Amino acid sequence: MAQSRLEKIGTIFTRVNGLIKAGAMRFEDRPIWYDLYTAYPPKLEPRYDRPAPDIKIKNIFYAEDVIRAKYHKSERHETLNLLDARRKTQSQNFIQIYENLKEQNPLDEEKIFDTAVEMLAEQTRKSPEAKDESTISLSSNFADSLNKEDRNKPNVNIKKIFEE
Template identity: 40%
Template structure:
């Protein structure tokens, strides 16, 4: 099947219009948006080669997002999550609820590392098993800094020495 790279040079409207003229698409099968687009074309045609506008996009990160990222960095994924089942919150959602609850109920100003450790310990006390991503069963959590993103994650496959594997033959 021949493939075209026309999408880089023409808009979707021009391509559909070409299909209609050549008979590739029957007039009865044309997209619903085609007549509206033809009647009210955009001011600037949306094509691939048009330069992007120089707009400064603000990062949209909430404190909850930082907590969630740190949770998954420390504890890894808890397994399969059913997104259709909204009645059962995930372990991460329970962790964030505990974290926020501790932060609101404390009278003192507690740093993020201590809040993270307290929330993890409260979840363990309630019977939820949190396993560390590195595989250790140590209850003490590492010091985490929620404001600085983790630069590298633990990947056990990175430490394989191929030369030592070949010498064992």
């Protein structure tokens, strides 16, 4: 019918094609990808026994990755709330300060780095969020969110529901 169910024999396309030819699947019930595959077949058939191509994988680095790595190596590590998209992270602020300084004076990398670290520390001290967010742990943030959820829950007594 559909040949073998073993993944090593045939591809999913050949199996669906066999089902349609044998009448086990109506042409109208074919998968969405079937027409696309027939119109634009791959250059090489996707088989399990085909060796992986020997292609050198390029490293993808951005210019600020080196600066960010140096910043994280020299400064203390802080917890991040990745779900909070409203505020920039310390490293994003640092990169922005560093790039602004580099545009003004593109000469000495070390002086620019040290100045950027000092400016970020000063900016953090002067920020309106006076409490140091680096000392707030992820667990306390989680506990705060649980407390907020508890406040919004209705007070339901299950015993009273089933007493009648």
